[in-house]
Amino acid sequence: MLYDIKLLMHYDYALPVGGGRHHLRVLPLNLDGAQRVVASSLSVSPSPAERSDFTDFFGNAVTAVAFRDAHDSFETRMTARVSVSRPEPDFDVSPPLTVLGGELARTWSLDRASPHHFTASSDHASLATDITAYARESLAPARSVAALAMDLCLRIHRDFDYDGDATTVATTAGEAFSLKRGVCQDFSHVMIAGLRGLGVPAAYVSGFLRTIPPPGKPRLEGADAMHAWVRVWCGREAGWQEFDPTNGMRAGSDHITVGHGRDYSDVAPIVGVLKITGAQAGDQSVDVVALE
C-alpha cells in the first residue's frame, strides 16, 4: 500500500514561554521488507533557534528543536509518502511459552531489536500481579507464544471499552487495567505488561492507521490521531510479530510504523522541557490517505 500521511500538532500557551527544547518522534521508519519511506518532511513553527536530527537507541528518527525566544504557540507539521507491505505470516513457528525462556536466555545480544530490552517493568507498563493473572488466562497447553499473544489481543479488544475521555498520555497500564477502558496507548500498555508478566518480551509501537478503510471494511479505531500497537517476541525463529489490541487484529498493511520502544515514553511524538507558567492546550490531527 502507498500512503500519503499528514500530521499536525499544535500547542497554544496561555502565557508566552521563555524558551524550550523538544524532541519530536513523528517521522515514519524504513523497515526492511515491510515499510519504505518514499519522502518525508517536518516543519516547525515558530522557527527554532536550533534544529538537529538523530537516530535514537531503538532506531527511531528524532528531530531535536530548541527555542530561545519567547513564543506563545508551537506547531509542527509532518508529511510523508510511505509504502507498506507487511507480509502476513504463513504458519506459526513460534514455540510454546515453556520453551521461550530458554531461547531468550540463549540470545546473547543487546542490539536494538534484542528481546532483552523488553522484559522488565517500564514507566507506563509496570508488571502487576492482576494484569499478569489476566494474561495467564490466555495460556493453554502447547499453545504457541504467537497464539497466546493473539488470544490476549482479542480478549483486550473484547473486555476493554474504547473511551477517549477516560485516560491521558500519563495513564499507566495498571490504571487502564482497573478502568477497563482507554485508548490505543492504554490497551497496548496492558497487553505489554501482561505479556512481560508471563515472561514474553513485548514492545510498544507508535504509528499511523489508514483513515478511510478499504471498500467494504469497517473504519478502524484510532485513525484520527497517532496510533499504537504491540510487538511481541515470538522466539528466535518467528521473531517479532505485531498485534493491535485496539482493533483485535494483527498489525498489517494498514499500520504505518513511526517508532519502537519499551512503552509510550520511549516514542512519545513530542517530549519537551519548557519554562512555562501558564496553561497549555494542544491538539493533534492525522490524515492517512491510501493512494492505491
Added chain:
Amino acid sequence: MPAKREAGRLLDSYRPLRGVFDEMVDEQGRPRASWRRFIAALDALGPDELKRRFARADQYLRDAGVYYRLYDKDGAKEREWPLAYVPMLVDEDEWATISAGLIQRAELFEAIAADIYGDNRLVAQGLLPPSLVASSPEYLRPVAGAVPAGGHFLHFCAFELGRGPDGGWWVLGDRMQAPSGAGFALENRVATTRALSDIYAETHVHRVAGFFRGFRDTLVGMAGGQSGAVAILTPGPLNDTYFEHAYIARYLGFMLLEGEDLTVANGQVMVRTVAGLKPVSVLWRRLDAAFADPLEFRPESRIGTPGLAEAVRRGSVSVVNALGVGILETRAFLAFLPRIARALRGEDLALPGIATWWCGQEAERRHVLEHLDRMVVGPALSTGLSFEDDGSSILGAGLGPQERRALAGRIDADGGGFVGQEAVTLSTTPVFIDGRLEARPASLRIYLARTAGGWTVMPGGFARVGASADPTAIAMQRGGRAADVWVVSAKPVPRDTLMQDGAENLRRSPPGTLPSRAAENLVWLGRYIERAEDAVRILRAYHVRLAESSDPDMPLLAEVRRYMKPFGIDIESAIPDGLAGSLDSAAYSANQIRDRFSPDGWLALRDLSNTVHRFARNVTAGDDATRAMTVLLRKLAGFSGLLQENMYRSTGWRFLEIGRRLERGIQIARSLAWLTGRKMPEGALDMMLEIGDSVLTHRRQYAVGSGRLSLIDLLALEPLNPRSVLFQLARLKEEIAHLPHAAENGQLSAAGKEILRLHTGLAIKEAKDLGPDALNRLANEIGDLYTAVARSYFA
C-alpha cells in the same frame, strides 16, 4: 613519670571479639607494629586529656559547619558529623598491596563501561548476561555508543573494603555513579589532627592533599587549562552530602553549579552567569545520571539540564564520571567480575570481591538456596551497598523456617531478580567510649582518581565504624561513626598541602564567573539580613518604651503594632515569627551558595538563626526583649563586619551589597514616611531617630530638638549619613556601575539608568519636598530597581 604509669592502660581494657580480626592488636593482644607508636602516645596522654582533645575535634567540626543530612520519618535533618576520634591505622606496605588491587579494579571497570556503552562484546561472548544490562534502570540508552570526550568513562571512584577473619581484604562494594565522602575524609583528617597534632606529627602519616591537587590538575587539564571551565554539578542543598559538594568546590576552587545554572546551546554546555553565557567543558557531577537531563532520562527530574545528553553525544563536555556508569555498581555484576577479569585482562582479581551468586542461573540459584544461612540475599539490579540499603537485603541466618520458605519461593519464581552474597564478618578497630577503647567492626572507603599518569590512590580515606559490636557487615546500616584513616610509614613522610611551594604562579587568575543563581541568592541574603536588622531596631524601640511606661495601650506602641503587622511581624509575641523567618531565609539563601561563603560567615549566620530561635522560646516583652534585641543587633553588626572586612570585593560581594543597600533604602524611606506623618502620636520622631541609629548625629548637627524637617533631612538626604536613603542610592550607583555590562558603547544598562535617575532625583530634593507620599513612592521605586537588576542579571 606520669606517662610511664599510664602506659598500657588503654590496651589492658581493650577486648577484641573472638574469631574476628582486630586492626590494632594481634591474637595475643599485643599491638601490631604499625599501631605501637600511636597507642603508646595515646596512653601517655591519659583518658582525661584525650577527652579534652576529642572535644576540640568536635568543636572544630561544629565551627566549620560540617554536617550531613539525614532523612527519616520526621523529614530531613542536619546532623553533626559523627567523628570516631581514634583513626584507623594501616601500614604503608599493606596499603600498597590494597592500592595495586584497586587500580586493577578501576581499570577493569573502565573496560566494562567502555564495552557496555560500546560494542557489547562481553554479552556476545557470554561473559555478562544481557538482561542484567537491559533491565537495569542505570543503563542509559541515550548515551549508548557515545565515546566520552576525555576518552575515559571513569575518573573518580570509591571502593568499600572489609577485612575478613583471615586477615585478607575484600571489596564489599564499588562506587562509581557519584562517589561521596572524599570531602568528609578531608574534614575527618583536619578534625583528627586538631585533636592529635603532636601524635600525628610523630606517627609518619601520609598526607592526602597531593591526591586532591593531582585530581584538580587533571580536571583543569581536561578543560584545556581553564579552571573556569570546570564545575562541580550538585543536586542542590537538599542533598544529603551537599555540605561536601560545597566544601570540595571551595577547596579546589571550582564553581559549584546546579542543573538550572546550565543551559545547552548548539550542543555546548553553558553556565548562566551575570556576564552572560559562559562555556563549561568539564562537569564533575555529584548527581545521579538519570536526573541529569529531563529530556532524555527521567522526565520528572527538576535538577537536571535539558540537552546535557546531547552535549555528551557530541563530545563537547566531559562528564566525570560519564553518564551511565552507575550500572557498574549493579550488585549482580560482582558474580561475573572474576571471569571478566580473566577474559579482558588475562589475570585474576588481585583483591577479591565479596562472593556473589546471581540466581538467574540454575546452579547458582541452587547454591544460594542450599546455603541460605551464610547468605545476604538482595535485589540483583540494586546499586546500593548490601549493608546500607533500604532493608531490601535479607540476612539468611536471621530467618525462621516460614520466612525461609517464602524467600525460597520468591527466588524460584524470579531468580534473575536476586543475588546471594556471602555474609561478611568485618574486622574491628578501636573507638574511644567513656574513657576506654572498645572494639567495633569497621569498613574502609578508599578513593581513586585518574591523573595524566594513570590512577592514583588517596593515601587515607575514611573508615565507617559500627555502632554495636556485631561484626556482620549488614549490621553497619545505622548509627555508626566515621574515622580518619592513617596510612603510616616507619620513616618520616613528605609534608604536603594543596598550596605547593616553589612552583608558585604569581599571575592572578581572572575573577571567576558568577552564576546568575548565586548572584540572586546573594542579593536576597543581603536583603533578608537588612530586613531583619530593621525589624530588630523597631522592636527594640518598641520594647524600650513598653518597659518604661508598662502601658501597652500607649498610642505610639499601638501605632507600631499596626505598622508592623503587614510585614509579618506580630508584636504580641516578644520574638515575632516574622523576625525568625527573615534570619532563616538569610541562612537558606546562604546555604544555596555555601561554596562562596567562608566558614566564619556561615557560623555567624547560623549563630544568628539559632539565637533568635532560642530567644523565641523564653524571652518576654519589655526589658527582656530589649536586651534580646540588643544581642541580636550586636550579632548582626558582627556579621556585617565580616562581610565588609573579610569578603573579597568580587562581583558576588557587589550583589550582596546591592541587596543590603536596596533593602535599607526601602526600609528607611518607608519608616520615615510612616513616622513623619501628620497625625503621628507623640514621640514618633524620636523613635524614628532611634530606628535610624542617628540620635547622636542629629543632636550634633541640628542644635534644636527633633523636628520633622531636620529628621527627613538627616535620614533621607544627608549624603554622609550611612543610614540615609541618599547614602544607599550612592552606594547602589557605585556598585551597579561595577557590574558586568554596566556600560557598553557609552550606553548605560537598564539598572544603571534607573539608579542614576533615582539618585539624581533624590539629591536635588529638599526636606520639605518629602512628604509621606513622596517617601512611599521613593521606597517603591527602590523596590523596582531590584526588578531592573534581576532582569539584567538573573534572567
